[in-house]
Amino acid sequence: MPASPQKCNMIRTAWRGPKPARARAALTPRGLYRTVAWTILLLGLLGDGASIAAEPASAPAGEDSPLPGNHRLDDVAAGQVLLGELGCAHCHTGLPAQALAPKRAPNLAEVGSRVSPEFLQRYLADPTDVHRGTTMPDVWGRRTPAQRQEIAIALTHYLVSQSRGTFTPEATDGRTIDQGRRLYHTVGCVACHGPRDDAGNPGTTPAANENKSDAKPDSAQPDPAQPYDEETDAEEADPAPSQRAFRPIALSLAHVPTKYSVASLAGFLHEPLAVRPSGRMPEVKLTTDESRAIAQYLLGAEPPQVAPLAPDPRQVTAGERYFRELHCGNCHAPPGAAAAPPVGGELPSQIADRGCLQHSRGGPIWYDLDESQRRAIHAALAHRDRPDQDADVVAKTLVAQRCIACHVRDDYGGVHPSHDPHFTTTEPNLGDEGRLPPPLTLLGAKLQPAWLKKVLFDGESVRPYLGVRMPQYGEENLGHLPALLARTDTLPAVDWTIPNPERESDREREREFRKAGRELLGNQGLYCIACHNFNGKEAPVNRGMELTSSYQRLQPAWFNAFLRNPQQFRPRIIMPQSWANGVAAHKTILDGDTDRQIQSIWYYLSLGTSAADPPGLRGIDTRLTVGNRPRMHRGRSRVAGYRGIAVGFPGQLHYAFNAETGTLSAVWRGGFVSANWSGQGSGDFHPAAEPVLLPQDVSLLVQDDPPTPWPRLPVMTKDNRVNPDPLYPKNLGYQFQGYRLDREGVPTFRYRLHDIAVTDRTVPAGDEPRNLLARRLQWESPTAQTVWFRVLTGEIRQTAEGEYESGRVRLSVPVSIAETLVREVADDPPPDRPRSELLLKLNLPAGTSSLELKYEPLPRQ
């Protein structure tokens, strides 16, 4: 059989511990030493006295079970799982109908570019020893070590020749390794591979540490090293699944550093199902960067350098022949190819420990099984008449795909105590609910079928606070689960009818439910939104699960049962019991009627994102801050009109420009702006500090004499909201043309004034700290013409030559201005505050000319 270096589905290594010395010798990566290594290996084997399978004698608790993890499969069911995991059906017929579908072996199409040829050859020569716990059997029969070597070399050349790419090792980098270590211990790798210490060895979990006496069990956790005691167990009143001692799933990664390159391992971690279609190694939703980081971490700081292998045509031909003769293709069928015909004959109900089940090597094929596993396979074959219930199929699936490494269902599954510290959260106050994946008990009655498929197959998830990620196993492998769960998991139906606001008869109930549901969720009711995010707004206390998705995700019967008694579903949940014994805690809403209160919440949540916010929830504006470059934000604002533009500078001095009229309309110091993007907000902004307001009417007019009155923005009233002068100020010659950003990101606005092209640029100026804005206007005029510029309104005081104040702004204009005119505003000045306006007369020459103004916001008096 060909090498199957991608095997990940180790069955036994989980409780084996680190490689014994003889296995390490076999890892010596130089061809020269291979023979020596082999000799040592064989000596080790012989010297061991017992077969490898006897080794579990040193295993910790629960070693008598054929499978690790907190499963409750008896030998028959475990045997049915093993028949699938070992891929027996690839070679045999006559398997019990209850056996799981055979796990597919890795796709070898690109194995030569993914796997080091050195590893490949070593692994092929002795798969079960080079990678302890692989499900790939030893297919060498009675061949001598030299013959094994010869065949392994030929197969390696053949496989490498079949790959388009070449295997290219590369150096790793330390920072990424640290990131990889964190990710490995956070996203869920630990659930199936166990924690690792700083040296990359399996962590100090008793299960993965041969020297058990050194293991320090976490005092807060049950001691996993405690041997599984059936008597004790039987005496206890059915301990919760998490409290029962069991062997952790901890598949060895010891072979990984010599097997992969950073790129190939990262590629595999990114899309494991492309190589291993059966999803036993699931996709953990890693980005390419994350995959790379974990790959670097697993390979370590100094991955071995491997010389590329140039396939020798003679070896390739021989390898191809071996591939055929050893029936490698039975398990490693290329994707889409028809399955090879079985070569192993029909499996009877009773078989001796011969052939594949032989205790030690020497038969045609040898699986590295222990006694409990042989026992289970025998049991599965012998009890082929035992009926398979839906619940059994669910349990076997959850065990085979290792869902039980993270999830509890009924009385099985759950995180092993030695893995538990690596299940983390960003919301520690949510307790285990914020940290551990949810239980799968009654899952089929809990989630809407379409939602379940989204979670299983489309990568949907709704618990952003969990460190661990729900992996993807492939629809091909779990596609049967939703229908099974729908049959196994049921709750008493509820006869809730959602009120239809369009139906006259429902209108009163609709109104009542909507009001009650909103009140119950709010801070005058049960205050659910204290710990549940609502409609994208964060809860003030704990940022627990978003509530508005409930109706999309959940089935009403489950919702009803859960709200009545959350602790029944999750004993340590921090969610209070608001209807203990069916009695409503809140008496005034809907007269304290429990059923109607829960229905009203369900109805309210059915409104989804259109549900009005419960009392106590606040939308918040988004604070926009300025980094080390200027920043612009366009949007409507009372300080700049609908076509407003805020311009912020790193020095905390900012202005607003009304692009509709071409005016600098506000100046402020402090924070930049708040933008409204909550609810229906269109990004309307307001300054984050109190602004100085300047007039927003058009400010430049090409005219020989100043117009009286100055043409003002059209006024719309509530009675007449139609714009009475819709072309203003285009009909006065103004047309906005946009802006350009310079290298520093400072905008220069561009507009036209009839035939005059204007650029308008404002920057902070003055001594540090710069506390005034310098505005430079430049004109490009085809002819000499007069322009009037209205620069200031209000109570204008001249404080020096070329210096005016109005309110909290001081404006400086060049003394060379042709004419400055401060005049009273005739129309509607407030009676107690005579208003005036400052007009500048500019005699523009033909060609280019410019003007500089300075705006200085003054402190409040």
Place this chain on the structure above:
Amino acid sequence: MNRCRASDWRVWLCRASMWLGLLLLWGTSITQPAAHAEEVGDRWGTEEREREYYPIVSIPLPADTVVESGAFAVLPDNRVAVGTRRGEIYFIDGLDAPKPQPVFRQFAEGLDEIFGLAWHDNALRVTQSCELTRVTDEDGDGVADRFDTLSDGWGYANYHEYAFGSPVDPQGNQYVALGLSESYNSYALFRGFVLQVGADGRTTAVASGLRSPGGIGPNEQGALFYIESQGPWNCSCSLKSVSAGSFQGHPASFHWYPFAPELGEVPTQPKSGSRIVTERRRVPQLVPYAVIFPYIRMGRSITGFRVNRTQGKFGPFENQLFLGDYTLSILMRATTEQVNGVWQGACYPFREGLSTGILNVEFTPGGKLLCGGTNRGWPVRGIKPFALERVEWNGRMPFEIERITIEPDGFRLKFTKPVAAESAAQSGTYSLTAFTHPYHGGYGGPEIDRFTAEVTGVTLAADRLSARLQIDRLKPGFVYEFDLAALQSSDGEPLLHRQAYYTVNEIPQP
């Protein structure tokens, strides 16, 4: 009048404002109508089967980045530009990867609610609420540095005034669809108009009578269409053809005709409570709804649309329109044809179960349908505040009504797979009912004058990929609702979507 039904996201506040205005006029002390929350409508119930052919792939977004997509454009280098409600533009690379890990690069920020993007002449033309802008990266550093206002020739002064931009047509013209200020009113210049920003830089008016558009662009034959929302003068959402000088049905914008002499005379005021077929005769500029999307069954707030020109990469629906819906988080298809010079056509359910309110769609270079939007502020079925998703064809052929076209005495139905002759040959397999809407100023409205059309003859094509139906009553102004529950493909499969809706404006000559 049924004011309580609509929940169109663009309409919602109009209505709130309208109530507010009324309340203020009445001098009451109520400051804000209670937020009117409502259930968004029944599902098709086909999501689980749809995913077997058209899976939805979530596009990972950069951490801490809000991407409320409002517009897309494919760039010459095959990246896709996305413009957001928050005024940012990102260039996205790698959207078509089997497992997407796209790279987002911010091209511009600080713009005002982007509902139109088009790459033209080495620049991105961006439709913001305030203007149409040509955005250029002059120094080539990958970040925009030049923003030229191509047109701001419309009023923008009220809360609900959104602007939607079309792609650039082969002549270099671009179109902007401008919603009314409120459902019933046009307060600012040209609200309710389609404007053309010509290749010569001039802005001219093309059409009036819009209410609350959700998208504008070419149909499968390159003719300009926009999508209209349910509301006054529109009992359902609909696709409408935009021809020069046309009036699209809502008379609130008539008072701007003096500012647009190119549109000609002000149309005759339509009569509320009439029928579109009747008013078409009275008001020559009035364009009938080309494809009516029966309200709620086929969307509540339809938004951006694109023609599938993926050359088969997206499956069997080449040269068809794909449209997103904001409220229901669904995708639909439409086909159009011109009969006697008037556009009409059909709409079909396509995919439900998207994660957020869809504001726009775009086909990627790889032939996948990119969908994005937000669920903020208005009722939306999808639960995510914002999302980018990719719908892709997995190569399996769904059994669907490929398209319906009209015949002088009935319809021709094309299917994506051969039909089983025994069911397809029976006239009883085809259930057809027809209805029309009142054409009135009320908000939304019922389906009325419903009748059952008898199928009097079925002619199955030799390849069993199409069937010609003769029916007893073919009436202009009616929507024909097909229900083919009993139809099976030759391999015994029922239709993925058994319903389709054809809007008849004209009947071809024999």
